[in-house]
Structure formats: C-alpha cells, structure tokens
Amino acid sequence: MFRICSRSIFSFFIVLLLCNVPATAAPDGKALFMSNCASCHNPLKDATGPALQNIDKTFPDKEWGYKWVHNSSALVAAGDPTAVAIFTKFNKTQMTAFPQLSNDDIDAILKYVDEFKAPVAVAAAPAAGGEETESNGWIYTVITLALLLLVIILWRSNQGLKRIANEKEGIPNEKEIPLYRSKLVIAIVAILLFIMAGYWLTNGAVGEGRQQNYQPLQPIYYSHKVHAGINQINCLYCHAGAEKSRQAMIPSSNVCMNCHKQINSYSGGEGAEAHILKTAEGKLINGTEQIQMLYKYAGWDPAKKDYIRDAKGNIMATPIQWVKIHNLPDHVYFNHSQHVKVGQIQCQRCHGPIQEMDEVYQFAPLSMGWCINCHRQTEVKFTENNYYSVFEKYHDELKSGKRDKVTEADMGGLECQKCHY
C-alpha cells in the first residue's frame, strides 16, 4: 500500500514537473507578434487586419480562435458566420494561415496584445543635454577670447608705459615697428595659415564623397516612422535580403501592396499619438495622396480593387526610382547578411533611429575609419558559432582567462581584403 502511495506521489510530482516545463519555456508573445503578425495587425488600430487588442473576447470560443489562426479560409469556406463577417469587413482579404503556431503561441500573442499599451512619446531630453554642452563650449570660447584680449591690452599698455618711462629717463626708445611689418608676426601668421590651410584641405579631401546627413527628396513620401515606428513592422518584412544577401533589398511594390491593398488612406491618428507628416522643410504631406501614388506605380486600381493587367495578364507595374542614400564607393564590398545574420548587429547601429525618421537620412558617416572603429570594438559571437572552433588559440586563451573577448579585429577584420577586392 505504502509502495503504491509513494509511487503515485512520485508520479504526481513527475507530472507536475513535466507540466512545468512548458510554463518555464513560455513562448515570447512579443517576438511572435513582431515576426508573424505585425506586418498586417496593430494591437490598437485596424490595419490590413483588425486591431488585435481584446479581439479574443469577440471570438465565439477559444478553439475557434485557434482554428481561425491556423486556417482562416477553411472557416470562411465552411460558412462560419463570425468568420464570414470578419472576412467581408476586411475587403475579403484572406489571412495568411499559420499552422506552425501552437495554441500556446497563440495564447502568448493574445496575452501580449491584450496587455499592450501605446508607447509614450519620448521626451527630447538627450537633445537638451547636447545643447547644454554646446553652450558651455561657447562660453569658454568667449571667456578665452576675452582673456586673450585682456592680455594683449595689458601687454600694449605695459609697452606704452615703458616707453613713456624711458622717454622720461632719457633712454632712447627702439623705433616701433607696426605689427603688420614685424617679421616675427608675419612668420607666425604665415605658418599658422599654412597649417590651417593644410588642415582644412586634408579634412576636405578626406570628406570628399561622404554624405552624412544626406536626406534627399524621394519619389514617394515614405515614412519609416509610420511603418517601423508606430506600426512596428519588422524591418526584415520589407528588407528581406538583409539576412540572405549582400543587399538588404528595397522591396518591390508588390510587397507594399500586401498591406496597402487594404490600407488606402492615412489618417494620422488621433489625440496624443497623432502623427502629422511633414517634410524636413515643414511642408505638410497628405499621406493618402502618397498611397495613391504607390497605387500608380504598383499598377493597382483602387476603385476596382484589382491590379491593372495587360493582354497577357502581366501586372502593369513600374518600379519606383528611389534616391539612393547610402552610397559606398565601388571598391568597397559590404555584405548585409554578414552583419545582420552572423554578427547579429541591429539595423539601428548603422542606420540610426530609423523608426523615428519620417524621411530617411544617412545617420553614419560610412567612412572607413567609422567601419574600422566598429570592427575594433565589436565582439564576435565566438563561442556561440561553431565556425570559430578552428581558432584554437583564442579558445584556449578565453578558457585560461588570458583574454576576455575576441573582437572582429582579432579575426582579421582590419585587413584590406576583408572589404576591398
């Protein structure tokens, strides 16, 4: 009897433990939402699909929700009234089926969106800080100049007094040479000018071809802030090449149309979170007009809600000629996938606060010094990636504590033919 008891208690604990495993490895609702849902859904607002906050409360039951996510079109086809209602409300757009999402994943996503709160606008505190340091510098300059002036005045008056004293005492004064004819002064000024000209010329030449802060007008006013910032669309949804290719890839207009078949106007939002589109010069932009321009490029007829096709059935789309902002010289080889996929560098590291830019500008100088500096400091994923297992010496040094990290520079990341070939 005792044995049976102890066994059952033991198995009970085992079961408990097992049940706990999924609880400890709970799916990350935010990550799942960002990678699967965010391109069509916003937690708070209707987009391509409905706003997701508290949407689970509108489901007939929980099981229905799972079925919908796994294969919504089956539900619609089966004539489920709720499903058909949503389908019709959102312009008969089929939701992508997600059979790979488990019920727990879906629960996690729903939990995340239910708890989601609109992000509070970040105060411009750091900018103010920056200003402060700048004004400090200005004051120091003024003080230094004033002091210098004082020194000169004092020196001059001292000289004048000396001459008067000399005159009084009858000691002959040296003939005063005006400053502009003093050889010493001319020499010093010439040397100074030469150094300054050299400095200016060198800096100018070094900066040749660099375009930091370059912010051109684009054929369509496309706001990264609205897409990546407010609507939280994953960068890789549009720039799918970043993990695969040398080029991050500017999306073709059919990728835009995945969402914009539904979203045909820009309201700008309301109240505190309202965002009005403006160019850098302050000109107001009508977002809806911009979407209409996209339709022209994409060959989309918003009235018929269908693509305009030629006789052969090809969509009459024309590519959008964006102005290229980030220009590297032809002799530089840069590979996005190396940095994004292998190095796991965030886009913002080089592209700046892209999620806050309405119009994109070049954030980084993209100079060789800037690249090299990062290669010097950045640690490679040395122990995580088995590729590096052949570097036995570094592994030994890490183990023995002789070295605390392996940087890109240690891997030869400063060598010419890593980027120039």
Place this chain on the structure above:
Amino acid sequence: MSQKQYWSGLEDLNKINNPTDVAGDEFKEELPFDLSDSLFSATTPRRDFLKFMGFSTLAATLVASCEMPVRKAIPYAIKPEDITPGVPNYYASTFADGGDYCAVVVKTRDGRPIKIEGNDLSSVTKGGTSARVQASVLNLYDKARIRHPYTDGVEATFDSIDKAIKDGIGTKPGYLVTASLLSPTVKEIIAQFLARYTTVKHIVYDAVSYSGMLQANEACYGKKTLPTYHFDKAKTIVSLDADFLGTWLSPIEFAKGYSKGRKISAKELKLSKHYQVEATHTISGGAADFRATCRPSETGKVAVALYNMVANGTQPSLASKHLNDLITNAAADLKAGNGLVVCGSNDVNIQIIVNAINDKIGANGVTINWATTSNYKQGIDKDFATLVASMDAGEVGSLFLHGVNPVYDYYDNKKFTAALAKVPLTVSFADRMDETAQKCKHIVPDHNYLESWGDAEPKANYFSLMQPGIAPLFKTRSLADSLISWTGGPQSYADFWKEYWMKKTGSQEAFDKALQDGVIEPAGEMPNGGAAFAGNAADAAGKIQAEPEVKGFEVVVYQKIAIGHGGAWSNNPWLLEMPDPITRATWDNYVCMSPMRAKSKEFDAELTGFTEVDAKKRVVIVKSANGTEVKLPVIVVPGMHNDVIAIATGYGRDKKVGLAAASDDTKGGKNAYPFRTFNGTNILNHNAVTVTKTEEKYEVAVTQTHNSYEARPVIHEYTLAEFAKDSKVLLKERGEEIAEFAVEPWIEEGKESKEKIVDTATEEGYRANGTLYPNYPYEGIKWGMSIDLNSCTGCGACVVGCMAENNVSVVGKDHVLKNHEMHWIRIDRYFSGMVDNPDSIQTIFQPMLCQHCDNAPCENVCPVSATNHSSEGLNQMAYNRCIGTKYCANNCPYKVRHFNWMDWNGADCFDGNLYEDGRRDDMNDDLTRMVLNPDVTVRSRGVMEKCSFCVQRLQESKLAAKKEGHPLRDGAVKTACQQACPSDAILFGNVKDKESNIFKLRRQEQMERTFYVLEHIHTLPNVNYLARIRNTNEIDAKDEAKNEFLKYHI
C-alpha cells in the same frame, strides 16, 4: 638543381639577347621623366613643374567642389520569387557548339549569366571545361550579334520571312545544312519539317570534319559513328597526329580521363605511357613521354608500320630512326594490354589501319567502347561535295544553313560561293553577319545557347538538358522554333521540349530533378563493349603505300585551342588574347616553322630575327598548287617537323564578323581553310606548298619572354625510372638548397652532419630561421594551392576562367606587344632538347600565378602599404591605396603583378577618352560590360593588380559556413582556375586543417614531389608544385655517358 636545361625561347637558349636584358625591361617603354643632369636645361624645368602642379591642384579643387551625383536605387516592380538581388543563381545547362560538348552550370547574377562552370554530375565531362567553354559567356554579350531578322540585308519581321519561306520552298530539291547536331528534340523537329516538305533533305557539314573516322568505322564495324575512348583505362596511348588534349573530338572528356592515368605518387608508381607522332607541335605532344615527328603525308605510313609491327612483328623501316624506335617501343607496350591508338587524320584508309591496330591489341571493349557510342561528329565530306555540285548545276531550290559557314571554311570556298548564288531561296540562322550569312537572302538569327531551351545526347543514352539563363537579348528565334513555324506545328519549341522530356522522365518530380541536375544518365558505370572487326586492312595499307611521297614544304591547317574552327570564337577578345599554349602568341595567326628551317640557307639564314624578344617577324608568302596564296609572318616553333609549316584556322575573317575578328592586311591574320584538299572522299588538312621570303615584317605579340626568372631554375622534372629508384631525389635537391638555413645561423654544430633531406621539421626550421623577420603565427585558416605539373596539359581553361571570374581586362595587341597583358594566371611553356632535332624537343607547362608568399618581396617595397599580408596567408592588394609606383612588380621574382596602363573598362565615360585599338574596343561597351562579376572591383587606370586566390569566393564560402554555424569544410571553396581545369591539376584548401586534401597532399601523399618555385630565396610561397614525372627512359642524368643525345639536355 634539375638535370635538364629548360629554355623559354630561342633567345634564351642561344643567349643572343642576354635574358637579363629582358628582365631589365619589365616595363618596356621609357618613363616620361627627363633625367638630364641639369634641372634648368631639362625640357620640363621647375617653372613648368610648378605650373602643372598649380593647375592640377586647382583642377582637383574644382572637381572636388562638384556635387555628388544623385544615384538611384531601383527595386523590381514585381520581384521574381527565385531571385534575391546580390545572390547568384545557378542553372545546369549544356554547352554545344557543332559537336563540341560540355555539361555546364551557368552562374547568373540578378538575371545575367556571368560565369560558366563545369557540371560535376556529368559522367562525360565530369566538371571539366575548356577555354572556349569558359569564354562562351562573352559570346552572349558580343556586340556583333545580329539584333533582328534580315531579308536582302534590310530589317524584316519573322512573319514576313515565314511567309516568304513557306511560299518559296517549292518543289525543287532543298537542303537543310547543319553542323553536327547533338539535340534529340531538334532532330525530331527537323524530321517533322522534312516530312512536311518532302523535297528538303538534311545534310551535316562540319568545318573540321571527322568523316574519315566515320567512314572507316562503317567499313570496319558497320557503324557510322564514333566510339567512346577511355583514356583513363589506357596504360599505353599512341596518338598519330591527334591533339586529343587540345582540339581533337572531345578534349575535355579526354583530358579528364588522361589525367587519371598521369597521377603518380611515391607510394603508387604507376603511370600511363604516351607516344605521340605529329607533324606540328601540339599540347598533346608536350604531354607525351615519347614524341616523334613526321610529315603529315607520312602519317599513313607510320600507321601502317605500327600495324605491321603489332600484327606480324615486321620491323619498321621509315627514314627517321627515332620514328622507328618509337614504333618498336609503342608496339611492344601496346601488346602488353590496355593500349589505345588514336589518329587525327581524316583519311578513311588511315583510320581503317588504326582500327585494325586497335583490334589487334584488343582495345575494343577495353579502352575503346562500342557499347556507348559518341555523337560528336556526323558530317560526311562527300555529301556536302555532292550538294555543292548540284547547287552549281542549278538543281537546288532552297538552302537552309545552320551553324555552318562554308563561304569561309569550305576547302573550295570560291566554288561554294559561286554555287550559292545559283540557289533562289537561301536562309541563314547565323548569330552574326558572317561570310555566308551576308550572301543569304534571309537571316533568321538563332538564340545564344544561354538564351535557349535545348538538350544534347553526346553519347548514346547520355542526355544533357539546356535551359536559358537570360531572356533573349535581341529579336532572335531558335532554329527549332523557326522550323516549327514553317512546318505549321501547334506548339512552341519550349512546350514541345517540355512535353518530350516529361514523357521521357515520366513524372514532374523526375523532370524537375533532371532539369536541376542538367543530365539524365543511366545508373552505374558506363556500359562498355567491343565490336567485331571486319575491315580490310591489307587493302587500306596498299592504298596508303601507293600514295606518292611529297617533297618540299607541307602545310598543316590546324585549330588553335582558343579559336578552334572559327565561328563566333574568332570575335571573342578573351580567346584572342589568350596566349597559344605552344607559340604563346596572341591576336594573330602566322606560319609556324621549325627553327632549323627558319635559319636555313634557302632563306639567307635570316628569316625570323631569330629571337622572340623582337616582335617584328619576317613575312613569307605561302602558296599551294591549287592557287591559294597567303602572306603571313613566321613564328619559330621548336619541335615542328623540319619540312612542315602550320597555319591556324579561325583567322582572316570578314569585317562584319566583329570588330575583334575583322582582318585586313594589317591585322587579323589570314584564312587557312583554302589550303586544304579534297581527295574525292575526304577533306585533308594538309597540302604541299612553297614558301618564299619577302622583305616585309609584321609584329606578332608573343608573351613568353615577357617575364624572366634571370635564368634561375623553376621546374623539377624526373623520369619514372629515376623517381622509382630514389623517390627522395627531389627532397635531397631541396635539402641541399635550404637545409643549412633551417637551423639558427650561429649553430655550427649539426649543420654538416645533418642529412640534407627536406622533411617537415626542415621546412618549419627554414621558415623560422631563414629570415630576420619574426615568424608570424597563423591562426584558424591558411590558404594553400598545389599545382601538379604531371596533370597540367597547358590547355588554357584556367586562364580564361580567371578572366571571367576576376574581371581581368583585355588590353589588345598593341599593349600585349608592350608587355601590358593582365592575365592573373599564365601558363609558361619551356622547351628542352636540341633545337635542330624536332624529335628531341620536350615541352613542359607551368601555370604561374601570384604565389602569395608569406615573406613577400612585393610587400616590403610598397611605399603606401597597398599590398600586404592577411592573417589567412593571402597577399592582399588594395587597389585604391595603390599609387602605381610599380616597385612591387619589379621586386616580384615570379613576375605575376600587372599594371593597369589604361582604364580598360570604363574609359568611355568621357568623350574622346577611349584608347582605341581597333580590335579590343568592344570591351568598353555597355553590352559587353554585362559580363563583369559584380563581386570583384573593376580596376581603374594606374593601379597594380594580381591573383587574389579568388578572395571573393573565399569570403563567400566563409560567410556561408558562419551562417550555418560550422567550420569551413574542405572542398567548399574552389578557385576559378581550379574549377575550370579539365585535368584536376589544381588543388586548393586550408592547409591548417589536418583533414584537408591539400594538407595530406603536401605532408603525406605527395611529399616527395612537392616543391616551391625559387624556394631558396625564402619567399615562402603558399603555392606549391608537384614535380613532373615523365615515363621515358631518356634524359636520365644517371645515364649521361651512355647516350650522346643527352648532352643537349644537361
């Protein structure tokens, strides 16, 4: 020190010009500096200098203050699903040009084919390529391609031509003439076309024909086809005038097989034996162990002598003792089994004798395979001769010409041209306005093979599919589509093709796999079988013996490896600039002549200037009995038969064939085809001629003497016997050179007693102690390359493969003359032997590229550190840092650095800025530039460049390994030269990886053959070579006293 004396050219041998003079002139032209003593009396005094400096500064400032141009980033309107910009796609396809075949993989970047690789899955070509296959991608972007159909020289539409042809075929006999066709679907469509128009017949015409072989096989075996030759299974190979490694039949396939028998190591001392009898000097002759020369008209007699020796032991009694020796030895070896005799003659009787020999030695079913026959060549000379006669008689109503150009390459092209004018309806499918197309009424241009669906059956039951890598660039239409529209078929060729192969493969899945693999082959090893010989050897031998002896000069019309029969290749700048393996000449054809003949009394002992340094060559007039006469310069080629001259085909083209091909009196060579003769059955490639001297001279751009090692030996070669006796012979030689530096210099003790055989410890010791510099510890990856001199045939596939991969520029003839050629890898050719005795000449090839020295002389002298060393052992070159002092090139002992004297690729961005050469200018065209590899910088004027070990491929493969999270796998990365090589001579890999093939080769398998060029100067190259082992009894240093012959080799 090697025991043989090698010479790169006659001036090297004769020291007419001291080779150091050549070395001193690495940069030939005078520098634009005035080096007079007085500064002020100089032509460019100080004031001018200041003026220029002021102007340049101002100009630079002005340019710098210009605004940056606005660049556009234009995405796809609708992105195709399978394209990711920046990531290449690979499509398995098929290269077929006439009967030349290669299974290929086409690399496309953003929708443009940019590189051709061999397809490893094919059991025919096994991943090998040739120079022409590598260069074929440039033909796609050829500016001279026809861009729309023509009627009477005016642009027309397909519809109008279709109508004209359907109405015009009529009831008079018509002929469809094609080159050898490998495509089963096109053959079927032709059959449908012939069924619809019953008066039309199909004839195959090959510019370089194998009609003699086909007819001999019909006579001997009842099969008008070609067998498969298994060079890999052959222990003894006898080649009678067949350049099977260069141009004969299917050189890629043969080089693959041949090189298998040429792999040798100290542990496995097995080597095939190769006898070569030839009139000229080919690369097969260079590879041979035992080589003899004969007149081309003598080939038959040599074959008969060999037959008699094999069949009944009759000793040969030819005039040449060397030839008799060769026949006696070869016959003995052939009888020992696994023999193979091949012959390049197009005479049916000679081929019958060759068949008889192969039958007697039991080659059928062993090295000659009749169970799997080859379809490479199908043309019968007599058929075409008959056609020309009936055209001339006005009996032909229509003529359709595909892939053939008889106006240029028929032996009696004048007769053909006249006969063509008598045919009312003539249609050409040419891709350019070639000599024949110009004379045709309609031109319906065909696609390039990279734009086209298709297939090939190179061997019975071995299929290969062709798929397009790009949509057609111009208004062109495939031959099959044209025939379908004239037949009135219901579907396009693409649909027909798909249906055909769907049916053949059985399911969508199998079809997809076949398309992805590119080949459809029976499982398992290739079926092999013999055939019963039923030929009349005695009759053929009688006919051969009855032929009259030829006196005086004979001309051989041969194909160059690069240009081949002509066609589109004549206009391919990559191929034109590729140095010929033997003559090392570029851009021209010429008269090849033996040195003894060139200096003989009949030409006043002065025909050539006798030196390869002087580019000006004497022009001679060559005249044949049938009235053909050409004026061409003479190139002296050691190893040519003294009574033979040779002229290459593919030159002397019309100006409409293309800018690079165009010829006149000042450029582009002459047409050699009319020298050929027709004996009533076959077209023969030789003829009796007279040669007369003129006073004219003509410059030929020869590259061999552009680089000099200052007479330091760079090659190691041994005979098999020597190597078998003491496999450590090379290790000892190396030991004598470096062992004493392997210990620290102040340690006297042990230096003397140390046995001077190089081992791993000596190598390491030499690395550390042979220099004052500290020893750099390499971590992780270190790249290394090995080149096997036994396998290298000198074919040049690597040279062109490298040009395609690395955007290596074409500089044009004028600049090759000034040593400005840019090839990152060159194949040096060295002769040894007696100049006057062509039978004694032995030839060896050595590919030379940047050795990526760990102690590189170039790196130390760069004032701006533009060239420096990487932690992976690469000698890096940062182009944009280079200021063009050229010190590095001067200091490089291997002479592998090349300076950009001009902006070879982008000079047309300013008006009037283009360097115009007349022949290479199409390289500066937007169409041609589509071939550039976007992963490699296009070098600009004023910078140095050299081999990078294909660093872009290394980086790509490392990135792929990092993404997948595993260490780099051995063999995951191949350099372009390695991939192009048809004989697997090049091996590349990470020498730090103890499991890698390159590590094992250097340290274990081939330690005894490994050497480094100029090792004793402590450059520490990362490229090693494997010594050549020749399977010959001659040139054995140990037998020096015994053989008079040897004196000349030592």
